[in-house]
Amino acid sequence: MIQLDKAQIQDLFDFETAVDAVRAAYVAFAQGRVQTPPVTYLGFPEVAGDCHVKSGHIAGDGAFVIKIATGFYNNPAQGLPSSNGMNLVLSAETGAPLALLQDEGWLTDIRTGIGGALATHALAVAGFERFLIVGTGLQARHQAQCLQQLVPDRRLAFSIWGRDAQKAKAVAQDLTAAGLLAQNTEDLPTACKAAQAIVATTPAQRHLIARDWIGPGTHITAIGADCPDKQELEAELTAHADLLVCDSPEQALDHGEFQTLHKSGRLTEADVVTLGDILSRDHQGRLNSSQITIADLTGLAAQDIAISQATLKKLSAFE
Amino acid sequence: MIQLDKAQIQDLFDFETAVDAVRAAYVAFAQGRVQTPPVTYLGFPEVAGDCHVKSGHIAGDGAFVIKIATGFYNNPAQGLPSSNGMNLVLSAETGAPLALLQDEGWLTDIRTGIGGALATHALAVAGFERFLIVGTGLQARHQAQCLQQLVPDRRLAFSIWGRDAQKAKAVAQDLTAAGLLAQNTEDLPTACKAAQAIVATTPAQRHLIARDWIGPGTHITAIGADCPDKQELEAELTAHADLLVCDSPEQALDHGEFQTLHKSGRLTEADVVTLGDILSRDHQGRLNSSQITIADLTGLAAQDIAISQATLKKLSAFE
Numbered sequence: 285m286i287q288l289d290k291a292q293i294q295d296l297f298d299f300e301t302a303v304d305a306v307r308a309a310y311v312a313f314a315q316g317r318v319q320t321p322p323v324t325y326l327g328f329p330e331v332a333g334d335c336h337v338k339s340g341h342i343a344g345d346g347a348f349v350i351k352i353a354t355g356f357y358n359n360p361a362q363g364l365p366s367s368n369g370m371n372l373v374l375s376a377e378t379g380a381p382l383a384l385l386q387d388e389g390w391l392t393d394i395r396t397g398i399g400g401a402l403a404t405h406a407l408a409v410a411g412f413e414r415f416l417i418v419g420t421g422l423q424a425r426h427q428a429q430c431l432q433q434l435v436p437d438r439r440l441a442f443s444i445w446g447r448d449a450q451k452a453k454a455v456a457q458d459l460t461a462a463g464l465l466a467q468n469t470e471d472l473p474t475a476c477k478a479a480q481a482i483v484a485t486t487p488a489q490r491h492l493i494a495r496d497w498i499g500p501g502t503h504i505t506a507i508g509a510d511c512p513d514k515q516e517l518e519a520e521l522t523a524h525a526d527l528l529v530c531d532s533p534e535q536a537l538d539h540g541e542f543q544t545l546h547k548s549g550r551l552t553e554a555d556v557v558t559l560g561d562i563l564s565r566d567h568q569g570r571l572n573s574s575q576i577t578i579a580d581l582t583g584l585a586a587q588d589i590a591i592s593q594a595t596l597k598k599l600s601a602f603e
Numbered sequence: 604m605i606q607l608d609k610a611q612i613q614d615l616f617d618f619e620t621a622v623d624a625v626r627a628a629y630v631a632f633a634q635g636r637v638q639t640p641p642v643t644y645l646g647f648p649e650v651a652g653d654c655h656v657k658s659g660h661i662a663g664d665g666a667f668v669i670k671i672a673t674g675f676y677n678n679p680a681q682g683l684p685s686s687n688g689m690n691l692v693l694s695a696e697t698g699a700p701l702a703l704l705q706d707e708g709w710l711t712d713i714r715t716g717i718g719g720a721l722a723t724h725a726l727a728v729a730g731f732e733r734f735l736i737v738g739t740g741l742q743a744r745h746q747a748q749c750l751q752q753l754v755p756d757r758r759l760a761f762s763i764w765g766r767d768a769q770k771a772k773a774v775a776q777d778l779t780a781a782g783l784l785a786q787n788t789e790d791l792p793t794a795c796k797a798a799q800a801i802v803a804t805t806p807a808q809r810h811l812i813a814r815d816w817i818g819p820g821t822h823i824t825a826i827g828a829d830c831p832d833k834q835e836l837e838a839e840l841t842a843h844a845d846l847l848v849c850d851s852p853e854q855a856l857d858h859g860e861f862q863t864l865h866k867s868g869r870l871t872e873a874d875v876v877t878l879g880d881i882l883s884r885d886h887q888g889r890l891n892s893s894q895i896t897i898a899d900l901t902g903l904a905a906q907d908i909a910i911s912q913a914t915l916k917k918l919s920a921f922e
Binding site: 285319321322324325326327328331333335337339340341348350352354355356359362364367368370372374376377378379380381384386 | 604638640641643644645646647650652654656658659660667669671673674675678681683686687689691693695696697698699700703705
């Protein structure tokens, strides 16, 4: 069994390969070619901890993947990161373990960054440049970096807003240090109106982005809502958008951004398009430069499979 | 993260420690102290393969366990074992991975052997000696060896019957070579009548053991039925037994030996006793030497937790 630690995984990582793999995984999922058992959940409420096990297999692949991800939110007080995780790759032909990727959650962060970037790129107006990030966590950084890497010929202008202005400033500084064009903003309504595309990546439980702030032609990728009771966008904004896209309709309607409208009976699976169908061009996506589009991403095991396989692709021993 | 391969695990293994841990795990499960998410299943029908992920946490334990078990039934044609697997131990305090036990399924075999032995020992008549094994697979061997180890002061007499007489002979030879008193038999009805305790460990889909063959005082541990449509005992035998015990009522009634009676409405959860309640003496178990008792074991993640922790207990680095 090949074993790689986080540094080795980062060293082997190739962005283009990963993007191609994640894109293909979304398409495979939309086409019903991914076997995805229900997510396993273990809770450790006494220490504010949880563990999720996601697993899946893309039809025809020689390997399948089991991802173990933990979040223990008291860890930082002990000087430890709250997130940890690994991806285990097994042969779909013999069941033998092939590789253990001890990425400590890094691959999940990256596949989430790539997923958001792919959705934004596919749905925002052609040639978009003004990009607003709502949120100041790790994904604020990953979304920006993945999106800029996806459009290397165009210099994007990033604005960052957070409920904590200092944290927004820190994100802007980090992105600037990484060579991106970034500045923080303290005026969310104005920033929303100015943006051509927005990513919302907060754990908000009440909406942060109001319908009135979003002008024609704007695209929003919402990745913060990943469990019941989380919501980043005003329900009326979602209700009146021209195109609603998600990675998994089942998840988005149950515990993603679209849950509120679904629970009130205003939204069904028939109203949403699967991202894989946009990426494969089975669905035409945005029709013109005045539509408001929203993508709600809750994360797929297919992404974990893709990013794991992409990592291993560069290892000749694995091929 | 500590990593141990199969040989290292076997070297560290201590039977008494494992028995104590598995017994405590059954008790904890019966008392509702084990968090056990649903089992994850992935199927690979083209190569007759499957993967099960079991996970769980015993309240108060410092660690939790995720077990990955694969069965790829075309492997032997390629000279590979059909089963494989590993147990991953993570901190229940920080989520950090603590140990990877690459036991290749050996710990599952042993915990299953110990589970059956504990059930038989707890429910068979006091001082039983004549033990019949119905089945010729790996568990035929493990059940015998674990049971004999559990009663070191008594020399058990093992009979082995299988649908393939040559295989039964091979089991008897293996057990004899291991120092046990064992012989094969080709007459199942007579062997059943002579036995004080029986273990049924076959993948039979029609019952092998008839009601008329089982005399007063006999105990039967059934471990073969582990999915819908498997059954080793005649339904009327189960229906008329004096005491029905199982590791998990939910599993036993859904896909274990008790499923047939449950599906026909003749058996409910109220009719079965949980093994942990027998082992803790919360339930009195067998009342006299003429009762017929049956234990149906389908396997618990709690056993995987127990056997993993017992393995690590001998490692000073882990304590």
